[in-house]
Amino acid sequence: MATAHPLLLLPLLLASAWAQCPAPADLKNADGSKICAQLYTDDSPYYAQCCGGNVLQVQPGNDVPYIPLSWNDKISSLVVAPRCDLSVWSRTGKKGYSRKFNSGVVYRLQEIKKGLFGNWDNSISAYYCKCN
Template identity: 85%
Template sequence: MAATQTLLLLPLLLASAWAQCPAPADLKNADGSKICAQLYTDSSPYYAQCCGGSVLQVQPGDDVPYLTLAWINRVSSLVVAPRCELNVWSRLGKEGYTRKFNSGIVYRLEELKKGLFGNWDNSISAYYCKCA
């Protein structure tokens, strides 16, 4: 009987292990100060499983014209805090296509057009984030 109950609970345990995007208002540092945005390397066809993989916390006022090799062109989903704005560029040095993200969740950057044929999945190379 115990083995059957364990097997029945397994899908629930796995579901809780999947990533889920935080609410924009929940973006806070350990000391309670605001995080401007969080960038994630993974997304999923299922919105409830987006915002997974590695996490990059972007602080208010961060101005990064050159992402590190670990992050360049790897962002697949993001969350921006209330009263904040994340500006991104598709090429290093704040060149190429640009886009502004206001407060909210972008589950799948591949759903946002970039140019005529592209999308924003794995396309962010630089960013600037500010909060009011």
């Protein structure tokens, strides 16, 4: 029986360690119910490596005007489930700039404009998620 050389397995191990954004339709809880959105602390210059770091699962109907400090201004990529909308604000208490994200993947929030000169990378401080 032949065994693979350890160096040949290294690229496979590294590839599995990279984050990859889930398909919007795959956002499900363990019991099969829908997750409205998933928020991630990390992104990458490479789309295949986005949606990494810590993950915050947002359930349908979650209304969070004051995001926990460990998540405030730390979100860099997100995925929104089909038939769901994620509304976000740049300041706590649902103040500041706002934006609505429909179903889909946003690999890098730095590519989404916020105001004249800013972007949404590390700028989310409140959110509301609803599904139809």
